[in-house]
Amino acid sequence: MMKSRLTKIFGIDIPIIQAGMAGGPAGAALAAEVSAAGGLGTIGAGYMSPEEIIRQINSVKKQTDKPFAVNLFLPEAEAVFSEDKVYVMQNKLNDFREKLGLEKKKDFSRPSFSFVEQLEAALECGAKHFSFTFGCPPEFVMKKLKKHGATVTGTATSADEAVQLELAGVDVIAAQGSEAGGHRGTFSGDPLSQLTGTIALVPLIADSVSIPIAAAGGIMDGRGIAAAFSLGADGAMLGTAYLTSEESGASKIHKHTLLNSKVPTGLTKGFSGKYARGIQNYMMEELDELAEHLPYPIQHYVTSDIRKAAAEQGRSDMTSMWAGQAYSMSKECQAGALTKQLWKEAMDVVNSLKF
Amino acid sequence: MMKSRLTKIFGIDIPIIQAGMAGGPAGAALAAEVSAAGGLGTIGAGYMSPEEIIRQINSVKKQTDKPFAVNLFLPEAEAVFSEDKVYVMQNKLNDFREKLGLEKKKDFSRPSFSFVEQLEAALECGAKHFSFTFGCPPEFVMKKLKKHGATVTGTATSADEAVQLELAGVDVIAAQGSEAGGHRGTFSGDPLSQLTGTIALVPLIADSVSIPIAAAGGIMDGRGIAAAFSLGADGAMLGTAYLTSEESGASKIHKHTLLNSKVPTGLTKGFSGKYARGIQNYMMEELDELAEHLPYPIQHYVTSDIRKAAAEQGRSDMTSMWAGQAYSMSKECQAGALTKQLWKEAMDVVNSLKF
Structure with missing residues (x-):
């Protein structure tokens, strides 16, 4: 040793x-x-x-x-954002919700602890x-x-x-x-x-x-x-x-994608408002095209229901697929x-x- | 061995x-x-x-x-560009030339080999x-x-x-x-x-x-x-x-900057039209703000006189300072x-x- x-x-x-x-x-x-x-x-x-x-x-x-x-x-310092921006972001996110059969949202909830x-x-x-x-x-x-x-x-x-x-x-x-x-x-x-x-x-x-x-x-x-x-x-x-x-508690579709995908990873602020690396997919691309995201962790709260539902429905295109750059070496273990x-x-x- | x-x-x-x-x-x-x-x-x-x-x-x-x-x-495939774009870029680059006491340019020359x-x-x-x-x-x-x-x-x-x-x-x-x-x-x-x-x-x-x-x-x-x-x-x-x-044939100012700077490196297309990593400086920032650069290697030719003159004049702000991410470990040797x-x-x- x-x-x-x-x-x-x-x-x-x-x-x-x-x-x-x-x-x-x-x-x-x-x-x-x-x-x-x-x-x-x-x-x-x-x-x-x-x-x-x-x-x-x-x-x-x-x-x-x-x-x-x-x-x-x-x-961190309390995230500063306006209700207007939440409205605009939720409006955009409702497109994803529609595809997943989720209820549209105007607002969001955050934890009390x-x-x-x-x-x-x-x-x-x-x-x-x-x-x-x-x-x-x-x-x-x-x-x-x-x-x-x-x-x-x-x-x-x-x-x-x-x-x-x-x-x-x-x-x-x-x-x-x-x-x-x-x-x-x-x-x-x-x-x-x-x-x-x-x-x-x-x-x-x-x-x-x-x-x-x-x-x-x-x-x-x-x-x-x-x-x-x-x-x-x-x-x-x-x-x-x-x-x-x-x-690991990663979703089935996350595990499947890690084991089978060849798509490169990318850094995105779209899922949480803070840069994170994951396998590039539709939702990441769509959200990255927007000029501005809500600050962390607000962006995380507003996208949570979508990412959770997509993972449950086995859709790799609308959930965060966190992965390091060498993920293609992943193995079932x-x-x-x-x-x-x-x-x-x-x-x-x-x-x-x-x- | x-x-x-x-x-x-x-x-x-x-x-x-x-x-x-x-x-x-x-x-x-x-x-x-x-x-x-x-x-x-x-x-x-x-x-x-x-x-x-x-x-x-x-x-x-x-x-x-x-x-x-x-x-x-x-x-690579022959670089495609219009004379108009060369004119716009040279116009921008003439600001740098002025600061270095260089003649303004409208055109550029490229090697014949x-x-x-x-x-x-x-x-x-x-x-x-x-x-x-x-x-x-x-x-x-x-x-x-x-x-x-x-x-x-x-x-x-x-x-x-x-x-x-x-x-x-x-x-x-x-x-x-x-x-x-x-x-x-x-x-x-x-x-x-x-x-x-x-x-x-x-x-x-x-x-x-x-x-x-x-x-x-x-x-x-x-x-x-x-x-x-x-x-x-x-x-x-x-x-x-x-x-x-x-x-090494690197310029004195390049060597000096490698040995003394603490500024992070960045990737830029501004100096040559192709992404390269160097120590961040004024010229990199100014050129990165432009929406478009000329294609490689044309952008290299149009910026050559500026980078050469800046290096000769000992100005680290207007020349390419190529460096890897760990350059602060550089030593005189x-x-x-x-x-x-x-x-x-x-x-x-x-x-x-x-x-």
Whole structure:
């Protein structure tokens, strides 16, 4: 076993972290399976109510006594938007609703819970490892977490962001390269001017901070994991590779598309108001043509019913198909076996490198 | 010494290829120094006249008897444009000319030589290794090269392009990740939908072709080279890392900016009509705001005098500052010593990976 600072910090056997994919894919079933296999499973709790977070954590605990993490979205300044713009967007979205047999909408609903309520639910339920996206945890959050003895992983898409996170006191940097599927974590500067690939990003961050790094983005097998270590990371974070596992909560049509599509991925603000990478499809193209979207997370709320219904109806054209750039390497798998196999592959790659 | 298919194919000691950076940086001085150190130096001959190519090749041969390569741009369909559009663009460009004390222009001149004349000059002069960008070499080109016993390296930015190149008979794939500085080699599909990072691209190509791969894009030191091998490449191609070497023909202001700037890179069509990555500056921003550029290579010809004068006047704001995403790792160096050090670093990284 290679000495990795990540395995020590998290108390795990294998320096592989399953990314906290919010919106369904990363529930208790997936997190527990990855953790039980020796990696760090993660509950993607970004959109979960406090009650749901408690349910998911308790479910993981029933399945394994190994360490696991909870991923949350850091809150941003309150989204500013006008009712007029909601009306215009809903009008456009009603075209999609019609195709899916859904009721037309003029308005939208949003959840009543706050980030702090999510965080407190997870802490009270005994979560010990937290990862955050979309920002740098503010001081009161860090204090609360440290008081509970929790570890904190922050997501950085540039060396500047990594330095900010280290100064804030986080324990681990998730270095998110431009290849990564789902939402970009960029919180400092324009997300499109920071689309740095993993092979460039990891050494740049490694030269800028002293805390351990988990490389994320474009990693689908042992080759990518060995590359992450070569670049100066202490472990790898994989999301897309786990989407097609038995235990993933991704929709059937999402799994099917990952396993069978050849369409490239693209970055879109259309689904949530914040740039995220997914397989290009009709809805992404249509929404990208609009001059303006509602700010995050409002755009997410207004498109939710459409994406959910499309996934249920098996329509890949009108739902978000989050995927990293190397998704065509996806395989049907079982998440625990995959975790062990990824590590074996990485060791085999390293052993084959004899310069 | 690791067994690499690339060292065998090229007859070199170190599987490090210096990218063929056209427009001045990669002349005989740089190519000869890299080759003499055991890597594969490359003359960036894309914009050179046949006479200049012969001069450069003869100069390399005087300095070393080691193998070297010549990089050329494959010709595309004749660029279509109207004189009206040239007039509009020149009118815009005259603002830059005024700031630089240059004469205003209405027209432009372009070279009188062809790709075939460049190729024949290089072959007659005894060049044995060719690399190509912007396309798949047509059959008559492959025949001519094979008749001379030359090796052919093709540039791919996707697995599809790599397969096309293998079917055309090339010997080596340069897998150009989205991190790479300078021009994108994309020749199949939209260049912006194929911005695949190196960590995703190399395994995807390795799974699709059987010929050797040189990984390019975002590689600046031994960490990147070890990562390239981990991903399944047989060697690494570095451009930006060599730009700040003593032997590079990059302008003083280009070298200074690479060593001192913190501004991110961006992709622009403004300088040449084809997407290329460079450090963001005033001219890039101004030209990117225009709705349309002239097609490649016409846009290159109309902006040439401005970029040349700005570089000579030490102005980083009005010249192309090609750079890969990890350019902030640039160091003042000597190209031969750098080549040897890169390989030593790569070996050290590999030896440190004990899983």
